[in-house]
Amino acid sequence: MQLVLEKRAERSTIIALVSPVIAIGLTIVTMSILFVIIGKNPIAALNVYFITPLTDAYSLQELAVKAAPLVMIAIGLSLCYLANVWNIGAEGQFLVGAVAGSWLAVKTNGTDAGVWVLPAMLLLGAIAGALYALIPAFCKVRFGASEILVSLMLVYVADLLLDYLVRGPWRDPAGFNFPTTAEFDPVATVPLLFEGGRLHLGAVIALVIVVAAAVLLGRTIKGFEIRVVGAAPRAARFGGFSSNQLVLLTFAISGALAGLAGIIEVAGPVGHLQPGISPGYGFTAIIVAFLGRLNPVGILIAGLFLALTFIGGEQAQIAMKIPLDITKVFQGILLFYVLACDSLILYRIRLIMPQRKAADGAA
Amino acid sequence: MLDSGSGHARSGTVLLQTIGLTKRYGSFLANDAIDIAIRPQEIHALLGENGAGKSTLVKTIYGLIQPSEGDMLWQGEKMVLAGPHDARARGIGMVFQHFSLFDNLTVAENVALGLDGKESFKAMSARLEQVSQQYGLPLDPQREVWQLSVGERQRIEIVRVLMQNPKFLILDEPTAVLTPQEADQLFVVLERLKSEGRAILYISHKLDEVKRLCDTATILRGGKKISTCLPREETAASLARMMVGTEIKQVKAAANRQTTVPRLVVNDLSLAPDEPHGVHLKNISLELKGGEILGIAGVAGNGQDEFFAALSGERLAKDPGTIVIDGHAAGHLSITARRKLGAAFVPEERLGHGTAPRMRLSENALLTGHAASGMVQNGFINTAATLATVDRATASFDVRKAKRDPEAASLSGGNLQKFIVGREILRNPIVLVVSQPTWGVDAGAAAVIRQALLDLAAAGAAILVTSQDLDELADIADRIAVMFHGHLSEPLMTADADRETLGLLMGGSALTPKDVPDAVGA
Numbered sequence: 001m002q003l004v005l006e007k008r009a010e011r012s013t014i015i016a017l018v019s020p021v022i023a024i025g026l027t028i029v030t031m032s033i034l035f036v037i038i039g040k041n042p043i044a045a046l047n048v049y050f051i052t053p054l055t056d057a058y059s060l061q062e063l064a065v066k067a068a069p070l071v072m073i074a075i076g077l078s079l080c081y082l083a084n085v086w087n088i089g090a091e092g093q094f095l096v097g098a099v100a101g102s103w104l105a106v107k108t109n110g111t112d113a114g115v116w117v118l119p120a121m122l123l124l125g126a127i128a129g130a131l132y133a134l135i136p137a138f139c140k141v142r143f144g145a146s147e148i149l150v151s152l153m154l155v156y157v158a159d160l161l162l163d164y165l166v167r168g169p170w171r172d173p174a175g176f177n178f179p180t181t182a183e184f185d186p187v188a189t190v191p192l193l194f195e196g197g198r199l200h201l202g203a204v205i206a207l208v209i210v211v212a213a214a215v216l217l218g219r220t221i222k223g224f225e226i227r228v229v230g231a232a233p234r235a236a237r238f239g240g241f242s243s244n245q246l247v248l249l250t251f252a253i254s255g256a257l258a259g260l261a262g263i264i265e266v267a268g269p270v271g272h273l274q275p276g277i278s279p280g281y282g283f284t285a286i287i288v289a290f291l292g293r294l295n296p297v298g299i300l301i302a303g304l305f306l307a308l309t310f311i312g313g314e315q316a317q318i319a320m321k322i323p324l325d326i327t328k329v330f331q332g333i334l335l336f337y338v339l340a341c342d343s344l345i346l347y348r349i350r351l352i353m354p355q356r357k358a359a360d361g362a363a
Numbered sequence: 364m365l366d367s368g369s370g371h372a373r374s375g376t377v378l379l380q381t382i383g384l385t386k387r388y389g390s391f392l393a394n395d396a397i398d399i400a401i402r403p404q405e406i407h408a409l410l411g412e413n414g415a416g417k418s419t420l421v422k423t424i425y426g427l428i429q430p431s432e433g434d435m436l437w438q439g440e441k442m443v444l445a446g447p448h449d450a451r452a453r454g455i456g457m458v459f460q461h462f463s464l465f466d467n468l469t470v471a472e473n474v475a476l477g478l479d480g481k482e483s484f485k486a487m488s489a490r491l492e493q494v495s496q497q498y499g500l501p502l503d504p505q506r507e508v509w510q511l512s513v514g515e516r517q518r519i520e521i522v523r524v525l526m527q528n529p530k531f532l533i534l535d536e537p538t539a540v541l542t543p544q545e546a547d548q549l550f551v552v553l554e555r556l557k558s559e560g561r562a563i564l565y566i567s568h569k570l571d572e573v574k575r576l577c578d579t580a581t582i583l584r585g586g587k588k589i590s591t592c593l594p595r596e597e598t599a600a601s602l603a604r605m606m607v608g609t610e611i612k613q614v615k616a617a618a619n620r621q622t623t624v625p626r627l628v629v630n631d632l633s634l635a636p637d638e639p640h641g642v643h644l645k646n647i648s649l650e651l652k653g654g655e656i657l658g659i660a661g662v663a664g665n666g667q668d669e670f671f672a673a674l675s676g677e678r679l680a681k682d683p684g685t686i687v688i689d690g691h692a693a694g695h696l697s698i699t700a701r702r703k704l705g706a707a708f709v710p711e712e713r714l715g716h717g718t719a720p721r722m723r724l725s726e727n728a729l730l731t732g733h734a735a736s737g738m739v740q741n742g743f744i745n746t747a748a749t750l751a752t753v754d755r756a757t758a759s760f761d762v763r764k765a766k767r768d769p770e771a772a773s774l775s776g777g778n779l780q781k782f783i784v785g786r787e788i789l790r791n792p793i794v795l796v797v798s799q800p801t802w803g804v805d806a807g808a809a810a811v812i813r814q815a816l817l818d819l820a821a822a823g824a825a826i827l828v829t830s831q832d833l834d835e836l837a838d839i840a841d842r843i844a845v846m847f848h849g850h851l852s853e854p855l856m857t858a859d860a861d862r863e864t865l866g867l868l869m870g871g872s873a874l875t876p877k878d879v880p881d882a883v884g885a
Contacts, residue, residue, distance in 0.1 A: 232722070
């Protein structure tokens with residue numbers, strides 16, 4: 001008896017929808033085993049991870065706050081991945097966007113600058129993210145450099161740049177030598193949706209981006225171009241689409257969205273620039289993009305789910321002393337299963353019996 | 364030569380026999396209870412259209428596929444093969460249609476990689492030379508494969524198999540890539556192998572060849588064996604009927620078509636390859652009038668792909684004037700701009716070049732239709748228009764598919780080709796460049812496509828057809844030119860272009876002096 005993967009004539013739409021669910025199921029099973037190994041009650045742990053955060057209003061708002069940057073970044077990444085180019089450096093673009101926007105906030109700090117400050121900061125963040133993402137894209141188009149390596153390495157450059165700025169030139173003089181800028185002025189802060197809550201304008205922006213991406217991919221020739229370049233490069237060239245142009249475009253869009261997410265995060269929930277503003281949003285967004293099947297609506301759902309693991313992870317640390325790193329393990333296992341389950345869309349698993357019997361069995 | 368002491372079967376007794384051999388893929392029967400018997404000193408043809416089950420059958424005999432049911436007898440004893448090495452150990456050899464050679468290795472290195480034996484490289488090289496001389500298959504063991512012609516590459520594959528001294532040899536469409544003269548040379552070799560007592564299973568769909576060469580023929584259709592017959596006692600028409608199942612429609616050209624103004628002109632086009640082992644196009648000129656079909660013959664890999672890329676605009680020429688479409692210099696224009704001038708293109712590869720395999724037909728209609736039709740408005744896709752194109756192509760060209768808008772990859776080769784040709788013809792092009800229009804397509808679809816090309820020409824379009832099938836070109840082209848090592852010969856009127864002349868041109872031996880300088884070893 002042996003297992004074989006048999007190619008399907010056509011992609012299975014049912015599996016395409018079900019595969020993320022199977023992946024999540026397998027991840028939960030694997031995690032339960034892991035919890036048992038580290039001596040925790042798996043039922044209690046899973047309860048803290050997935051159920052508790054959904055039971056109070058504060059956590060629900062927090063869920064949206066955490067999901068917003070994930071969704072924004074993942075939408076941009078999905079455009080790259082659909083076009084078959086691999087931006088792994090969204091984390092760096094996120095940080096650079098945060099830095100660029102913060103520059104204006106720091107410069108106008110304490111002045112009577114008007115309400116233009118925040119829109120200008122968001123714009124700066126997006127532009128900086130796009131430019132930063134264009135570095136690996138340009139290197140790929142011009143020199144054939146691997147965009148995976150270049151974009152990934154630039155994450156650490158961005159990280160150190162931010163570190164230098166908040167420890168050096170932009171450090172808050174009244175901040176007791178802590179590596180942080182001064183608290184941003186109200187005009188440089190993303191407004192809250194409800195007084196006294198946590199939910200801010202970023203969540204609305206993320207939703208708008210989801211809708212825009214859905215329209216772009218589903219209804220426009222540009223979206224078609226992105227999909228066909230990724231799915232069949234030679235056919236795309238035959239169709240008259242330039243893949244180089246598209247590498248630059250998709251990297252610029254995904255960099256802009258990551259940069260925007262970065263400045264919104266700093267000008268929103270954090271309120272000032274400091275090291276560690278991102279719990280790895282740029283990397284987790286890769287998982288979000290794939291878990292969401294590179295589909296805008298799927299990404300919205302996946303973003304909320306991954307946000308849940310962040311919040312659940314924090315609560316599990318507090319309530320059950322489960323290390324925060326377990327959350328990262330969790331996310332890694334999830335990505336593994338998502339990619340594995342994806343092969344079921346194009347292939348089906350078949351059991352092959354020893355020669356003779358198969359003939360009777362298959363009929 | 365076979366060692367006569369090993370007690371191999373006498374001529375007349377059966378060497379290999381299959382009994383009720385069946386292969387299932389899910390519910391699909393690729394081979395349905397096939398009985399076939401092959402004797403020593405016999406050239407046995409396996410005839411059938413694409414998808415008839417020929418490849419499945421020979422792969423089973425060669426141990427690449429495990430049968431679902433049925434038995435194989437080798438010299439009267441039951442044979443179960445764990446893999447090709449098992450088949451080779453018994454004396455079964457196979458020459459595949461698609462070569463498995465490394466371009467950057469020498470002939471000897473390639474042969475060494477394909478042999479199971481433990482002899483030294485030097486001994487092996489010596490044996491290689493000896494075998495290749497013995498059978499009149501000259502090869503220089505020191506040359507790298509990329510320098511060799513397709514015919515020479517095939518010789519490597521054949522010699523590699525002969526070095527294992529097989530009793531039974533399977534050849535999968537060996538003449539598909541050869542000039543008529545090279546095919547003749549191959550037949551001499553095969554006759555010789557036969558006279559030595561070996562059996563040959565010869566896969567083909569070329570009926571004349573089979574009638575000439577083969578002693579016996581087994582015809583497959585839709586996975587079933589239709590009959591085993593003596594091809595010399597059959598006519599080409601009766602063989603074709605058994606192969607296809609119905610009478611094949613003859614294509615008809617419209618009587619006295621008017622040729623009008625030049626629609627496609629190529630002026631002294633030269634283009635360096637963009638890949639390491641690509642072909643350099645050299646000084647190609649041609650003029651094609653509306654209403655005319657020009658055929659380009661030639662062995663694969665002589666620059667046809669490069670020429671198609673240059674004509675379509677997938678690769679740009681430096682000088683705009685080298686390619687003129689309907690009076691407009693177009694050498695520098697993108698493929699989209701050329702489409703806007705009224706040109707249309709059908710590449711050789713259906714999946715991955717002509718269509719995106721995992722996209723729906725409507726999206727594949729958009730792939731080439733976005734340039735010059737109502738499919739895109741202000742950047743937005745008009746889905747109704749793309750679906751309408753699919754429906755029109757389906758209706759006009761009899762495209763058979765499971766649902767209205769399936770993925771391209773789910774269609775059979777013939778139906779997908781009809782869709783692609785239909786998609787382009789429905790745009791009413793004034794210039795159509797087609798590469799291998801009926802390659803690997805069933806006879807019914809091939810007739811539909813050829814008729815469509817003739818009708819389009821009758822309506823005033825200029826059509827350039829590249830094909831390796833000389834019969835096809837003779838059927839539809841008004842003039843035929845031959846491509847060899849990046850040169851294009853002067854076109855001949857089809858009536859004057861007999862196989863002999865074309866074959867010499869395809870081998871590069873009948874070029875006018877100005878074309879010759881670097882023809883050898885380029």
